Amino acid sequence: MRSEIDPSGQSGKGESAKATPDSERSLIEKVRRAQIIEAAIDVIAARGFAKASMAQIAERAGVSKGVISYHFAGKGELIERTVEQVYEGLGAFVASRLAGQTGTAAWLRVYVGSVAEYMSGHRTQLAALGEIFTHFRTDDGDLRYGIASSERIYTHVEEVFREGQQRGELRAFDTRVMAVSLQAGIDDMFAYWVTHPDHDLTAHARELTDLFWHATRADSRGKS
Amino acid sequence: MRSEIDPSGQSGKGESAKATPDSERSLIEKVRRAQIIEAAIDVIAARGFAKASMAQIAERAGVSKGVISYHFAGKGELIERTVEQVYEGLGAFVASRLAGQTGTAAWLRVYVGSVAEYMSGHRTQLAALGEIFTHFRTDDGDLRYGIASSERIYTHVEEVFREGQQRGELRAFDTRVMAVSLQAGIDDMFAYWVTHPDHDLTAHARELTDLFWHATRADSRGKS
DNA sequence: TCAATTTCTGACCGCATGGCCAGAAATTTA
DNA sequence: TAAATTTCTGGCCATGCGGTCAGAAATTGA
Numbered sequence: 001m002r003s004e005i006d007p008s009g010q011s012g013k014g015e016s017a018k019a020t021p022d023s024e025r026s027l028i029e030k031v032r033r034a035q036i037i038e039a040a041i042d043v044i045a046a047r048g049f050a051k052a053s054m055a056q057i058a059e060r061a062g063v064s065k066g067v068i069s070y071h072f073a074g075k076g077e078l079i080e081r082t083v084e085q086v087y088e089g090l091g092a093f094v095a096s097r098l099a100g101q102t103g104t105a106a107w108l109r110v111y112v113g114s115v116a117e118y119m120s121g122h123r124t125q126l127a128a129l130g131e132i133f134t135h136f137r138t139d140d141g142d143l144r145y146g147i148a149s150s151e152r153i154y155t156h157v158e159e160v161f162r163e164g165q166q167r168g169e170l171r172a173f174d175t176r177v178m179a180v181s182l183q184a185g186i187d188d189m190f191a192y193w194v195t196h197p198d199h200d201l202t203a204h205a206r207e208l209t210d211l212f213w214h215a216t217r218a219d220s221r222g223k224s
Numbered sequence: 225m226r227s228e229i230d231p232s233g234q235s236g237k238g239e240s241a242k243a244t245p246d247s248e249r250s251l252i253e254k255v256r257r258a259q260i261i262e263a264a265i266d267v268i269a270a271r272g273f274a275k276a277s278m279a280q281i282a283e284r285a286g287v288s289k290g291v292i293s294y295h296f297a298g299k300g301e302l303i304e305r306t307v308e309q310v311y312e313g314l315g316a317f318v319a320s321r322l323a324g325q326t327g328t329a330a331w332l333r334v335y336v337g338s339v340a341e342y343m344s345g346h347r348t349q350l351a352a353l354g355e356i357f358t359h360f361r362t363d364d365g366d367l368r369y370g371i372a373s374s375e376r377i378y379t380h381v382e383e384v385f386r387e388g389q390q391r392g393e394l395r396a397f398d399t400r401v402m403a404v405s406l407q408a409g410i411d412d413m414f415a416y417w418v419t420h421p422d423h424d425l426t427a428h429a430r431e432l433t434d435l436f437w438h439a440t441r442a443d444s445r446g447k448s
Numbered sequence: 449t450c451a452a453t454t455t456c457t458g459a460c461c462g463c464a465t466g467g468c469c470a471g472a473a474a475t476t477t478a
Numbered sequence: 479t480a481a482a483t484t485t486c487t488g489g490c491c492a493t494g495c496g497g498t499c500a501g502a503a504a505t506t507g508a
Contacts, residue, residue, distance in 0.1 A: 028475090028485070047365060050274065054466060064487045069467065071485095134358045141271060147412075147419045171438070177413075177431040184412030185405040188371075192404050195371045207401040214395070215439040252455070252505090278496060288457045293497065295455095 032071050036061050037082050044082075045127035049135035079136050083145065086125045093118045104164035104216070109209045112186060116205035119190060127194050154179045161216065171218045182212055256295050260285050261306050268306075269351035273359035303360050307369065310349045317342045328388035328440070333433045336410060340429035343414060351418050354411075378403045385440065395442045406436055 039061035044052040054075060058065040072078040097114035101107050119126045133145045157179040164170035185208050193199050263285035268276040278299060282289040296302040321338035325331050343350045357369040381403040388394035409432050417423045 032485090048361065048367075050359070050361070051365065053464075055464085065466090066468085066488075067486060075466065135274070137272065137274070141275065143272075147415050173434065174427070174431045177428050178435065180412055180416050181409040181432060181435055184408040187412075188404055188408030189401075191371050203398070204401050207398045208405060210397065211402065211405055211439045214443070215435045219438070219443075250454080256455090277494075279494085289496090290458075290498085291456060299496065 029071065032063070032067065033081070036063070036068055036071060036078065037085055040078055040082050041086075041125055041128040044131050045124045049131040052131075079132055080144075083129065083132055086122070086129055089122070089125075090115070090118050104160060104167075104169050105213055107160055108212055108216075112205050112209045112212075113202075115186060116189070116201050120201045123194070126190055130191060130194065150183060153183060157182060164216070168218055170216045173216065178212075178216065185211070253295065256287070256291065257305070260287070260292055260295060260302065261309055264302055264306050265310075265349055265352040268355050269348045273355040276355075303356055304368075307353065307356055310346070310353055313346070313349075314339070314342050328384060328391075328393050329437055331384055332436055332440075336429050336433045336436075337426075339410060340413070340425050344425050347418070350414055354415060354418065374407060377407060381406060388440070392442055394440045397440065402436075402440065409435070 036057065040052065040057045043056050043060050047056065054065050054068055057078075058068055061067075068078065072081070094111065094114045097110050098107065101110050134143070136144045138144050154176065158175040161170060161173075161175040161178055165172060165175075189201070189204050189208060193201050193204070260281065264276065264281045267280050267284050271280065278289050278292055281302075282292055285291075292302065296305070318335065318338045321334050322331065325334050358367070360368045362368050378400065382399040385394060385397075385399040385402055389396065389399075413425070413428050413432060417425050417428070
C-alpha cells in the first residue's frame with residue numbers, strides 16, 4: 001500500500017480520490033505517514049513553503065528522501081494530507097464548542113473564541129497552514145486552497161447572519177461582505193499572532209468578537 | 225548606468241540604497257525599466273510569483289534575459305522597484321482624497337473608498353502586489369513585505385482611531401485590533417475581487433465602511 | 449567618418465528541485 | 479529456516495532557476 005491517489009486517473013480539479021481507510025494500513029505505514037506529516041509541518045512553518053523541499057522534510061523526519069515517495073504519491077498528496085489532518089482537529093474542536101449554541105451573539109463569540117483557543121495550542125500547525133494556503137498550487141497554476149475554497153465557510157456564515165437578521169437580532173447588511181470580512185479578521189488575527197508571539201491571542205479574539213457584535217447588531221439609531 | 229543597488233555593500237535588512245534619480249538615466253534606460261516592470265506585473269499577476277521567472281518576464285517584455293540583469297541588479301531589485309511604482313500611484317491618489325477630511329467617519333469612508341476606487345482601475349497591479357506580498361522573501365528567508373511591514377499603516381490608523389475616541393466620536397476599543405482588522409477587511413476585499421471579477425468592488429467598499437462605522441462609533445447601549 | 453560607449457543577445461554555469469529506481473535491509477508469512 | 483513481501487537507501491535524472499559573460503549590434507560624440 002503506497003498512496004491514496006490513483007496515479008493513472010486524472011484527478012482534475014475536484015475533491016481528492018477516496019482515501020484508503022486507516023484499517024487497511026500497516027502499523028509502519030501509519031507511523032511513517034504521521035512522522036512525515038509532522039516533519040512537513042515543522043519545516044513549512046519554520047522555513048516557508050517554497051523552501052520546504054522533499055529533502056528538507058526527509059532530513060527533519062530522519063528518513064531518506066525515497067521514503068516520502070514510497071508513502072505518498074508525491075509532494076502534492078503529502079501537503080493535502082497535512083491540511084486534512086490539521087483541519088480535522090480544528091473542525092472537531094470548533095464543532096463541539098458550537099453545538100447547542102443559540103443566538104447569533106453567542107454563536108459569534110463561541111466561533112471566534114474556539115478557533116482562537118484551539119490554534120493557540122497549535123501554533124506551528126497554524127503557521128504551516130498559512131504558508132500552504134497562500135503558496136500551494138495545483139498543476140494548472142491555481143491556488144489549491146485559495147479564496148474560492150472558502151466558499152463553504154462563507155455560505156455557512158452567511159446563513160447564520162441571515163437567521164439573525166430575520167429574527168431581528170441583526171441589522172440589515174450584505175451578508176457576503178460581512179462573512180468575508182469576519183473571515184479576514186480571523187485570518188489576520190492569526191497572521192499577526194504568528195509574527196508577534198507575545199501578542200495576546202485570547203484578548204484579540206475577544207476584541208474581534210466585540211467588533212463584529214457592534215457591526216452586526218440591530219440598532220435604533222440611524223447612520224451619520 | 226546599470227542598477228541602483230551597490231553590489232559591494234551589504235544592503236542588509238533596512239531600506240534599499242539611495243535611488244538613482246531619473247535625471248541621471250538615459251532615455252533608453254527609463255523606457256526599458258518601465259517596460260520590464262510592466263512585463264513583471266503582467267506575468268506575476270497571470271502566473272503567480274513562483275512561476276514569474278526572469279525568462280518569463282523577459283519573453284513577455286520582448287527582450288532577452290540578459291537585458292533585465294543589465295538594467296536591474298537582480299530579481300530582487302526588479303520586484304522592489306515594481307512595488308514602489310504601484311505604491312506611489314496608490315499613495316498619491318489616496319493622500320489627495322484624504323487631504324482636508326475631518327472626523328473619523330469621513331476619514332473611514334474616504335480611506336476605504338479611495339483605495340477601492342484606485343484599485344478598481346488597476347486590477348493587474350493589485351493582483352501582482354498581492355502575489356509579491358505573500359511570496360517575496362529576503363535572503364534571510366523572511367517575507368520582504370510581511371505583516372511586520374504594515375506597522376506604519378497600523379500606527380497611523382491607530383492614531384486616527386484614538387483621536388476619534390478622545391473626541392467621544394468613537395467607543396472604547398483596542399485600537400491595534402481594530403486597525404489590524406480594518407486592514408484585513410480591505411486586503412481580503414481585494415483578494416475576493418481578484419478571484420470574483422464580477423464582484424461589485426464599490427458596493428463592497430461601501431458595506432465595509434458601514435461595517436467599521438457601526439463597529440467603532442460611540443453608543444449609549446450596553447453590550448449583551 | 450570612425451572610434452568610444454552603451455545596449456543587447458544567446459549560450460552557458462552552478463545549483464536546487466521533485467521524482468525515479470535498482471538493489472539492500474527488514475519484516476512477515478509459510 | 480527460507481521464501482515472499484514490505485520498507486528503505488542513496489544515487490541518478492531531467493528540469494528550471496538566477497545570474498554571468500564574450501562578443502555582436504546599436505548609438506553617441508568628436
